[in-house]
């Protein structure tokens with residue numbers, strides 16, 4: 001009996017990204033991207049892993065799509081590698097790159113699987129990084145050129161488009177903390193990068209509208225429900241600041257057309273506020289059809305005099321965690337969805353990523369009994385269900401991830417997939433969680 005039935009047209013899917021699964025890093029005319037470069041520098045990535053081969057999805061996409069079909073998964077979110085299309089980032093087009101993605105999209109559609117494409121999932125062509133990357137306004141225009149070609153080539157086939165994945169991670173991890181490509185450690189640069197990414201987002205949405213295409217377009221943000229460690233005034237302020245830093249900076253710009261006043265004041269005092277115009281904010285505020293959210297965990301924060309630049313630090317609580325060290329906190333997904341619904345005019349929401357890394361083992365029968373992942377997924381879907389019952393316009397859920405894959409700085413040490421990948425043989429093993437998710441999709445809901 002289906003105890004928690006989702007709306008009839010609810011989108012059930014899985015998600016991946018190009019650099020994390022494709023491999024073929026230098027095949028068929030693809031240009032170098034910043035993750036090819038970043039992973040080639042010893043010390044950046046766990047055991048110096050890289051995406052040169054990854055899951056070899058570039059060559060194995062048909063058998064992987066057959067797994068999607070076997071599991072009854074009808075929606076698949078993936079990203080296009082910009083440097084496969086424009087090896088130099090702009091100008092000369094690599095037809096083999098276009099042909100690959102056309103084969104991939106047609107193979108999905110042939111199996112009744114709807115594609116959802118992320119245009120930018122962190123893999124900037126290295127040639128563009130060499131002219132300043134996202135700090136350079138020219139890259140904004142080159143992104144529009146890339147998007148326009150993708151809309152012309154695939155706009156009639158693809159119903160869902162996502163301009164950017166997690167601009168906060170791109171700007172902060174890549175340009176403030178330096179733990180992601182291109183490895184810069186400068187908050188002022190990070191916020192300038194965030195602004196130009198948002199500008200490129202708005203320009204591409206406006207372009208999509210002008211082409212009278214029939215699909216829907218949005219952006220994906222990684223968001224977290226922020227809790228203060230105590231009710232002290234300082235900790236409560238720390239939570240408000242971290243919410244502004246991670247969530248409201250992007251949400252307010254995109255959905256309200258202005259950066260939050262409290263954060264503009266703080267960043268100005270810290271001399272890290274980027275330059276921007278009213279026209280910029282108008283472009284960023286271009287209407288989107290849906291907001292994509294990636295939720296993994298909550299953030300519990302406290303005031304910390306020594307924490308530059310925000311005087312906020314995260315607590316590491318002694319609660320159950322995933323292999324990423326992230327607390328398992330499903331209620332945070334409900335809180336986030338309710339807050340978004342209340343504070344951003346009930347916008348349509350897609351959960352474009354939710355999932356968990358665990359240290360999966362293949363047992364003596366050649367199976368992966370990942371009950372811990374099923375429990376994580378079950379508890380988060382229950383919170384999603386509660387949010388829908390309480391009025392949130394949640395339209396779909398893309399599980400992260402379809403395949404075990406390259407988890408950025410963690411390399412292949414973290415397994416998020418519902419399908420196990422043996423990287424030595426490229427053998428796929430469907431985990432128990434995949435069969436469980438297949439039943440959720442078949443029942444359009446969760447049975448007790």
Ligand SMILES: CCOCCOc1ccc(-c2cn(C[C@@H]3NC[C@@H](O)[C@H]3O)nn2)cc1
Pocket residue numbers: 017020165166169173177179222294296353400407408
């Ligand atoms: C110097 C301190 O550094 C701390 C690391 O801080 C983070 C924060 C956030 C993440 C993170 C990873 N993911 C999963 C990905 N989402 C997109 C898709 O590509 C998945 O692979 N989401 N957020 C990692 C690390």
